[in-house]
Amino acid sequence: MDVPSEIRRSFELFAAGRLDEAANVAGEVLAVSPEEPSAHRVLAGVFLRRGQLDQALESARRAWEIDPSVPEAAANLAAILVEARQGEEAERMARRATEMAPDFVSAWVNLGLAFRCQSRQHDAVDAFRRAIQLQPGHHGALANLGNVLCEVGEYAEAAECSRRVLQMRPGMVAAENNLGNALLKLGQIDEAILAYGRALAGGPGDAEIEYNLAIALEQAGRLSESEDVQRGVLSRVPGHARATNNLGVALKLQGRLDEAADQFERAVQHSPQSTPAFANRLSTMLCRPSGSPEEILVAHREACDSLWAGLELPTVDDADPRSVDAPLRIGFVSPDFGHHPVGRFLLSGFESFEAHRVQAVCFSDRIQVDAFTDRFRSAAEDWFDIRGRDDSVVAGWVRDAGIDVLVDLTGHTGRHRLGVFARRPARLQLTWIGYPSTTGLPAIDGLVADEVLVPEGAETAFCERIIRLADGHISYLPPVDAPDVDVGSGSGEVVFGSFNKLDKTTPVVLATWARILLGQPGSRLVLRSRGLDDPRVAERFGGLLAEAGVDRDRISLHGWVSHAELLAGYGEIDIGLDTFPFSGGLTSCEALWMGVPVVTWAGRRMCGRQTASFLSRVGLEDLVVGSEDKYVEKALELAGDVALRRSLRQELRGRMRDGPLCDGQRLATEFTSAVERAWREWDVL
Template sequence: MHGLGVVAYQTGQYAVALAYFTRACSLRPMSGAFHSNFGLASQALGQVDQAVTAFRRATELLPDAAEAHFNLGNALKEQRSVADARTSYLRALELDPNHTRAHNNLGNLFRDQGELDAAERSLRRAVELEPAYPDSLANLGNVLWDRGQLDEAERYCRDAIRAKPDYAAAWTNLGNVLRSQKRWAESESAYRRALELQPELAEIHGNLGAVLLDQGRLDEAIGFFRRAVELRPERSEAHSVLGNALLTGGQIEEGDACYRRAVELQPESSRALSAALHWRQYRPDVTLASLAADHAEWDARYGRPARTARPQTVHPSAANGRPLRVGFVSADFGRHPVGYFCVRALEALDPREVEVVCYSTSRRNDDLTARFKRAAARWYDAGPMSDDALAGQIAADGIDILFDLAGHTAANRLSVFARKPAPVQITWIGSEGTTGLSAMDFILADERLIPTGVDAHYREKVLRLPDVYVCYEPPAGAPAVGPLPVRSRGGVTFGSFNNPAKIHAGVVAVWASILRRVADSRLVLKYRCLGDHGTRDRYLKMFAEHGVGADRLEFEDWSPHAEMLARYNTIDIALDPFPFVGGATTCEALWMGVPVITRPGETFAGRHSLSYLTAIGATETVARGLDDYVELAVGWAEDLDRLASVRADLRPRIEASPLCDGRQFAAQLTSALRDVANL
């Protein structure tokens, strides 16, 4: 019976094998080998609980058999009994220190738990024991990718492929590493090879879509994302990724529907709802009241339940006599809008008053990252840490005040803040308004961003700085401001370099009205994916419905930062979208001498430009409503002398304003922090 079961198992006839093994175990119930094979057949059929029971019996009968403990570890891991799985793998290695697969699987388990040092040790040992074992090579490449050691990660992925050329997972891993290096074409090629090997694997379709999106090939990307949804319609993440792509192309209704479906499929996932909340900021019908209600749902589902596990904290009033210990949690300590808006502030904080601790949750590492590291008294590469581990570290560090720099954006760690690891918690910059968290004490703003009278729509108490809520780092190496373009081009050029997710049908209608009013004018739209034919055609159709032809419009894709800034030397007037206005985009236009016409909205995301323009004393381009927005744009287009004068004046005005004054901002921030510490 047992021999027949082995033959059936080896030929993939798992149900037949299980029947034979069942009979064999009944005949010889004290055979550990029989129980072990019964467990293998059960596991192959997806009967994991039954497999665990069988493997436990096998280890009782064969306590010194490393393979029995290894098999039990695999089943326990599949059962998500992580601690028990670890114990079983470690026992297998005690019995056989050279068990390559046990080192490999233990390394993967460590990686899943964010223990990258232990994972790397286990996987390097597996590679030492069996240098051509493709699984260990590929898995070590994954861990090195997690750690940002991309060159070495690439080498191990390629070694895995050399050991097993048809190894789809290794090709996928290689694509991930190459994508992280921004080697788009090579990454695409690796993913396409993986797809040839496993054409029905949804994950590969999603990865290929992602690298096409990186290259601005939006319609192609959407096709692969749709296929991923077809293959795994029950997978929440597939719907989220498709939603993101649709919204990136300005297809708001369908994109929002995808996110709603993602939340339905994975109601236990805080990230699915966070993503949906983030994208709701872009809807033209968004209101402060609706956002408050939507964000309260996140707290009810995920925030309040996590508070029961929060570490004990001490109120920062206990910090009298020493600097306030202030922590910042972000994935964007670098060349990113969040980085541009806070690096000067952190650098200018007096270490005698404020001790800065940074918890970086990404692999980001550039010249601006280096400045953050120098500004910090302590720096943690916290990306691999679980929410519990990161919350525990923050509590152990004795952080007095903890800043969230993400809100509900993709890389947020709001589940850490929900655990309340610090006595005072503040959301700032990366957030687009309320987080909804009862554990978040304050939101940092100014009077323009959150005017007096709307505080009730924010779960947090509003902490207003007197001048402006951010401190801007102008782009290093930006080209000089050129002469007014209209004087050499013969017609006014309007421009918007904003995310097309912000450019809905209502925005197009208003911009088309401006173009019809200003003879010989044109509009340049520039952002990632706007060079994509499908995206361009959708916008051409929308403008055509309002009487504006393709000859009045230019669409451009992403370009390197310096090139993008130089493009402003061909733009006379920038048009801000609504209700989600520009952030860093507005500041960059102003820095390049281009006035920005803006209509402040009701929401936090609709008032950034007002805050910046007020700080630099340039509110003459702030509209009172949409009719006024059109009139302002037309009026500025007709006054070339004023345009030329403002163009020459904007950069020095910004440089001398509170928007860029790091010392003044740091002093105001320190005063505000001292106030909340003593409440």
């Protein structure tokens, strides 16, 4: 037998996809020459293509053991180890291959894949870039680079990589999928949906692409379609934890909270370390009418125990190295340093910190950079981009940055980093603004609120100590694109309205609003929210109100529009109706800024007292009530007081602008003084 010739033939057969013939030839070679490493490499490739991972590993290891001087053997073993999710060993083998052959492109690609297997995304970027330097037209390296760039937040470059791949390989399914992922992160939702559609045309029935498409449909407000697609994924892959979680999201955004809660429970069972599933389960609990504040605390504690109870905490020096007169280095951790409710509630205060008292440091996980992001960055002493970084890495950065006080601005909401706080990288750790409830995390020492948001006596519902700012826990930054207030006459039919999210607009809320409409003949109700332009969703909401006795012609349902159009929509609203038990946040502030008074039922939960806090800063405590019946009475009373509504329409914007609710300097001063006091007086470690 001419062994070299037969080896070449087996490789050619393998490259042509003729796997059985390639394996037969390699087997014949091994029958004659059992120590022929190339034959073992061919068999490893065949087994891998067939999905026989154990046999592939055995053959690849044997090839490497026979001749460890061959870089291809090391690279092939690395590739199979990646498939086996053995990232550390895969990295060692890929490094050996690059050391033996520094210009071996496949070895660099496999090194990048090994880094990805270990969630070391930035190291993977470097490896894929090296592969592309060596071979600019290597479509595999470009495709993988585009994929990992999406994970580290470089979405524009990720999209460009995918487009380059598609120029070389038109219709490549993975590249279309990666392009869709990048476009979705860039906020180009319609284009992302088209990319996923092209990917599915080339790979029909691909569960992962369908999962991504469903997320894009949800973000486009096409909630029913999103639900249908995720159910299709789960019909084929019942244990798909992320699809289960995102089916829950689609249901939650439709206001179908009980169904959503069931899906989040399943997602947690499928993936017990899924922070998104736990976060969604907890936020759904806040929206549902059942559950006392104490029960909510228990649920949050249990979630945190499940996720982080086993972490080993670092040893912290008891000595305080800071000079007495040195400013506090306060780190802020958030994905929301931008046009987001958190950004709008914090920015004016953040820009007003006094440098001799506070050095503000941002640890930003922001996806879409905008003008607010630039303002936060300009006002910060230091800025760390934590996109794609593991919580343990970020915790190390916090320690290295010498942060005295670390502030969470997210709580259990999307892309939160409570895992950083669980590692206790700072001596004093607080939560503020982003989540109107306890975190349930023992490593969070304090929660920043005010006397309305968390009244005296409500402390038992929190694991954190409560810090109350005297004149409110936020400073609202009014939008520059807000139209002038439409004063109108205040007479004629009364129009009630709510622009809150549908998950807050529960059947109980709708039934209460129906009582108000029935008590005010001739009145109308206007609802505006993402998802209401979905016919099935709109039909459900209209049906719930009709069941409560409200004629359809008294209800106007609108989907989402641009922010400027949204604000202009308040021109037809006379009275804002707040949701409960989870009240409006930014939505309530915007209504007030547009001259619309808001009636709120402030319950025992912190999440239900946000609007009450805002109203107290503009002298409208009278619009805050403590029961459903009082809520209905107050809305009808205000509907009948034309003179009061007319005066509020004219005065509300001025009250906000000139009072504590829009005073960033006030917020900065109160927050700084409160944190300085906690730093001096609290024994937190």
